Amino acid sequence: MTNMASGNTIAQVASLIGDAARANMLAALMGGQALTAGELARHAGVTAATASGHLAKLADAELLAVEKQGRHRYYRLATAEIAHAIHALMAVAAAGPKRHHPVGPRDEALRLARTCYDHMAGRLAIAVADSLHVGGHVTLSDGAGLVTEEGWRFLRSFGIALEPDAGTRRPLCRTCLDWSERRPHLAGRLGTALLDRVLDLGWVARQPETRALRITRAGEAGFTATFGLPASWWIAPQRHPGPAA
Amino acid sequence: MTNMASGNTIAQVASLIGDAARANMLAALMGGQALTAGELARHAGVTAATASGHLAKLADAELLAVEKQGRHRYYRLATAEIAHAIHALMAVAAAGPKRHHPVGPRDEALRLARTCYDHMAGRLAIAVADSLHVGGHVTLSDGAGLVTEEGWRFLRSFGIALEPDAGTRRPLCRTCLDWSERRPHLAGRLGTALLDRVLDLGWVARQPETRALRITRAGEAGFTATFGLPASWWIAPQRHPGPAA
DNA sequence: CCGACGCTTCGGCTCCGGCCGAAACAACCG
DNA sequence: CGGTTGTTTCGGCCGGAGCCGAAGCGTCGG
Numbered sequence: 001m002t003n004m005a006s007g008n009t010i011a012q013v014a015s016l017i018g019d020a021a022r023a024n025m026l027a028a029l030m031g032g033q034a035l036t037a038g039e040l041a042r043h044a045g046v047t048a049a050t051a052s053g054h055l056a057k058l059a060d061a062e063l064l065a066v067e068k069q070g071r072h073r074y075y076r077l078a079t080a081e082i083a084h085a086i087h088a089l090m091a092v093a094a095a096g097p098k099r100h101h102p103v104g105p106r107d108e109a110l111r112l113a114r115t116c117y118d119h120m121a122g123r124l125a126i127a128v129a130d131s132l133h134v135g136g137h138v139t140l141s142d143g144a145g146l147v148t149e150e151g152w153r154f155l156r157s158f159g160i161a162l163e164p165d166a167g168t169r170r171p172l173c174r175t176c177l178d179w180s181e182r183r184p185h186l187a188g189r190l191g192t193a194l195l196d197r198v199l200d201l202g203w204v205a206r207q208p209e210t211r212a213l214r215i216t217r218a219g220e221a222g223f224t225a226t227f228g229l230p231a232s233w234w235i236a237p238q239r240h241p242g243p244a245a
Numbered sequence: 246m247t248n249m250a251s252g253n254t255i256a257q258v259a260s261l262i263g264d265a266a267r268a269n270m271l272a273a274l275m276g277g278q279a280l281t282a283g284e285l286a287r288h289a290g291v292t293a294a295t296a297s298g299h300l301a302k303l304a305d306a307e308l309l310a311v312e313k314q315g316r317h318r319y320y321r322l323a324t325a326e327i328a329h330a331i332h333a334l335m336a337v338a339a340a341g342p343k344r345h346h347p348v349g350p351r352d353e354a355l356r357l358a359r360t361c362y363d364h365m366a367g368r369l370a371i372a373v374a375d376s377l378h379v380g381g382h383v384t385l386s387d388g389a390g391l392v393t394e395e396g397w398r399f400l401r402s403f404g405i406a407l408e409p410d411a412g413t414r415r416p417l418c419r420t421c422l423d424w425s426e427r428r429p430h431l432a433g434r435l436g437t438a439l440l441d442r443v444l445d446l447g448w449v450a451r452q453p454e455t456r457a458l459r460i461t462r463a464g465e466a467g468f469t470a471t472f473g474l475p476a477s478w479w480i481a482p483q484r485h486p487g488p489a490a
Numbered sequence: 491c492c493g494a495c496g497c498t499t500c501g502g503c504t505c506c507g508g509c510c511g512a513a514a515c516a517a518c519c520g
Numbered sequence: 521c522g523g524t525t526g527t528t529t530c531g532g533c534c535g536g537a538g539c540c541g542a543a544g545c546g547t548c549g550g
Contacts, residue, residue, distance in 0.1 A: 008337070008338045008340075009265070009268070009338055010262070010268050010272065010331070010334045010335050010338045011262070011263055011264060011265045011267075011268035011269075012263075012338070013263075013334050013337050013338045014259045014260070014262035014263035014268060014334055015259070015260060015262075015263025015264065016263070017255065017256070017259035017260075017263065018256055018257075018258075018259035018260025018261070018262065018263035019256055019260065020256040022256075023255045023256035023259060024256075026255075027255065062340075063337070079337075079340065081333070081336050081337050081340060082337055084333050084336075085330070085333035085334050085336070085337045086255070087333075088326070088329050088330035088332075088333040088334075089255050089258050089259055089330050089333075089334075090255055091326050091329075091330070092258050092308070092324075092326050092327055092330045093254035093255045093257070093258045094254070095324065095326055139391065146384070146391055
């Protein structure tokens with residue numbers, strides 16, 4: 001209860017993340033949805049009692065925000081910066097010397113399409129980013145993103161209207177290095193808007209208990225028509241699309 | 246038991262960073278220079294024996310790279326990704342609302358100009374970024390950076406020649422949110438090139454035992470002439486330059 | 491009301507991991 | 521060659537933190 005949020009040091013933050021149970025909880029929350037204490041306990045593989053302690057610490061340090069709803073308590077990552085830090089740690093962790101990953105079907109679904117806090121990731125997200133890039137709608141050069149005039153028109157026609165300079169300081173269009181594919185996808189406010197829009201259109205659907213996104217029939221048609229993914233893409237999503245491009 | 250593989254590895258990395266002594270060492274290495282075990286021990290405030298253990302762990306996990314030189318062992322951050330992760334953690338740790346820091350003269354020097362792994366940070370770096378921005382040499386909109394045609398010419402005349410698409414995947418021009426000032430400065434390959442160039446020109450000099458950069462006489466003249474900093478800047482560097490300016 | 495359920499608090503156990511001093515290596519320096 | 525300095529290894533101490541079961545609160549539902 002001792003809210004010491006103002007005096008956090010880097011070591012304190014890192015050591016909060018640096019416990020297996022808590023890291024699993026945080027990773028689960030990277031899906032962007034708020035989860036209950038019980039769900040998080042299951043994700044972490046500990047009892048409710050243990051999980052409660054962990055969650056109290058994380059909330060106390062303001063890494064998590066909590067919302068009471070009836071007899072449930074919903075936890076979510078408190079800020080986008082925290083998601084960013086966890087993402088950066090994932091990148092470091094995944095960078096290890098060629099851990100040959102035993103890829104299960106479960107991982108396969110995650111690699112295809114998943115949420116990354118508030119935007120899409122995985123092969124689908126990369127394909128969308130590539131499509132916008134080669135279409136001249138955004139420039140992805142240099143790991144940074146910038147929407148072109150043409151791009152604004154295209155996005156509006158797709159149902160996305162962002163104010164170029166909404167009051168927020170939050171970057172409009174960032175690129176985010178994909179954890180599984182090692183290629184950039186779109187993040188920032190644009191990334192959020194894209195995810196919202198394709199969820200709205202019913203092109204993808206969130207899956208319970210996982211960060212994976214299911215691509216619907218409508219989605220297959222929609223992504224093909226709007227972002228020009230070849231029909232073959234849906235049959236044999238290339239294992240390693242190759243950075244060549 | 247959801248993908249606990251990723252969680253576990255994250256936890257390992259984070260818990261390595263999540264110790265006060267190790268975090269201090271890593272923070273010291275954010276200056277971008279390699280340091281000896283003894284120097285790092287002093288930075289961490291522990292004995293050589295303790296430091297040695299910590300360094301062995303960090304090197305073992307490949308967060309640090311080590312180089313033997315005579316009877317010294319020089320440690321440095323192993324990759325830019327690791328620097329990035331630490332930076333992200335710093336951002337989270339510093340995010341606590343406005344605890345007014347008791348600013349010592351030491352901090353003051355750091356706020357004025359310092360290195361951030363491989364590029365400049367602090368008020369000087371922000372002034373340079375602002376200058377390049379208002380001069381139309383780079384666009385900083387949206388937290389992303391992009392060099393203009395005009396910008397390339399300017400940089401060449403300043404002695405910086407970067408290949409637009411060198412083989413590396415590393416972003417050419419990123420922006421990095423300044424830890425102390427909360428405004429963006431230039432990172433990426435361009436940021437590195439700028440730091441190298443101003444060190445080469447003798448405009449700034451590294452200080453021993455700290456990340457601070459000392460601005461030389463030549464530097465004052467140079468920055469004023471090339472980046473149009475007003476003479477008043479050197480006398481009373483404004484506390485909060487304000488984004489408008 | 492009363493039971494079921496979700497979550498937290500409490501008490502106690504265990505063990506991991508940081509810390510140090512002393513001693514062992516290793517490299518340079520007379 | 522010893523002596524000095526930088527670094528690692530060893531052994532032992534100790535505190536902190538994670539874990540659980542049981543019990544205590546709230547909240548929902550009948």
